[in-house]
Amino acid sequence: MDELKHVPLFSLLDEEEGAVLAAQVERKTFAPRQRIYKIGDPGKNAYILISGAVQVTTVDEDHQQVLVDEPQHGELFGFASMLEQTPHQTNAVAVEATVCIEISRDDITALLQRKPQAGMDLLTMASRQFHASQQLVRGRASRNVNEVIEEESTFGERIADTVAKFGGSWTFIISFCVVLMIYTTINVALRQKSWDPYPFILLNLFLSMLAAIQAPVIMMSQNRQDMKDRLRGELDYEVNRRAEAEIQRLAGRLNLLSDKLGDVDDLLRETLTGRADAPQRSSL
Numbered sequence: 001m002d003e004l005k006h007v008p009l010f011s012l013l014d015e016e017e018g019a020v021l022a023a024q025v026e027r028k029t030f031a032p033r034q035r036i037y038k039i040g041d042p043g044k045n046a047y048i049l050i051s052g053a054v055q056v057t058t059v060d061e062d063h064q065q066v067l068v069d070e071p072q073h074g075e076l077f078g079f080a081s082m083l084e085q086t087p088h089q090t091n092a093v094a095v096e097a098t099v100c101i102e103i104s105r106d107d108i109t110a111l112l113q114r115k116p117q118a119g120m121d122l123l124t125m126a127s128r129q130f131h132a133s134q135q136l137v138r139g140r141a142s143r144n145v146n147e148v149i150e151e152e153s154t155f156g157e158r159i160a161d162t163v164a165k166f167g168g169s170w171t172f173i174i175s176f177c178v179v180l181m182i183y184t185t186i187n188v189a190l191r192q193k194s195w196d197p198y199p200f201i202l203l204n205l206f207l208s209m210l211a212a213i214q215a216p217v218i219m220m221s222q223n224r225q226d227m228k229d230r231l232r233g234e235l236d237y238e239v240n241r242r243a244e245a246e247i248q249r250l251a252g253r254l255n256l257l258s259d260k261l262g263d264v265d266d267l268l269r270e271t272l273t274g275r276a277d278a279p280q281r282s283s284l
Contacts, residue, residue, distance in 0.1 A: 024107035030094035033256075036078075038091045043081025045102045049073055052098025058090045065249070076103075083108075157224060164221035167214055 028047070030036055036047060036054065047054075049071045056069040056077050068090055071077045081088045082105055153161075166172050183203060187194040196202040 021103075021107060021111045024103075024110050026102045028100045028102045030098045030100065032094060032096045034094045034098075036092040036094060036098075036100070037088050039089060040087050043078065043084065043086050043088050045104050046076055046079040046082035047092070048076050048101040048103060050099040050101060052100075053095040054092055054098055054100075055095055056090050056092050065246075153224070157220065160217050160220040161224065163214070163217045167218065 025048075027050075030052070039058065050073065054071050054077060055067060056071065057065050058068050059065055069077060077092055078088060078090070082103070085105060180203075183196075184200060187196050187200065188198065191197075
């Protein structure tokens with residue numbers, strides 16, 4: 001009963017409700033590196049961590065192991081699958097010698113049958129775990145930086161991007177040359193009747209105004225491009241940091257595997273040595 005008081009999911013239960021639940025649950029002990037359950041196992045039971053350490057992991061679309069949770073003392077894991085009676089979506093492994101309380105759906109049912117008001121307490125605490133899972137998803141979600149910037153861009157910024165994109169294209173250059181050639185040809189052909197005779201002062205005024213407007217617009221677009229590059233750099237850093245963490249985790253597993261192989265090798269040597277000594281003792 002005292003152990004259940006430290007479980008967040010059951011912290012709102014009164015003493016009588018807790019006593020009913022304590023009579024239903026079972027205590028389990030796991031050795032270091034022992035698997036408690038794996039992905040695909042029937043979700044019959046959930047576990048409350050009493051002592052030790054547990055890692056709850058899953059595998060993402062890139063086949064990379066993702067640490068979902070490291071339950072602390074009194075916290076639950078495997079609870080959602082137990083309630084839904086569906087296969088577990090995560091792996092749970094005891095990092096060290098671990099003691100847990102195993103709880104099943106029947107235990108929760110027995111509690112609710114005797115104390116129906118305890119259901120609201122359970123829903124309240126379960127909602128907190130649901131929100132924590134949502135926060136984990138937000139933390140791992142990676143969106144396209146270009147899409148994020150486009151969604152947050154203003155109307156003026158979109159116009160600046162369009163002007164800069166058109167002004168730096170061959171379409172603009174060819175069109176601009178054609179317009180200049182037509183403009184100058186017409187004014188030269190009209191001679192005395194032209195509205196802008198050589199040296200085309202009016203045309204120079206238009207070109208100066210165009211350059212004065214186009215330059216800051218292009219600078220605005222360049223600033224937005226710099227912002228995109230900076231965000232891409234930050235995302236690349238985050239990806240590299242995660243990759244480094246995965247490599248370190250993989251190296252740790254390889255070291256652990258080497259230790260296990262060494263233990264097996266020592267055990268085989270001791271077994272073979274014992275068998276070799278046995279005939280000698282019998283002959284004596």
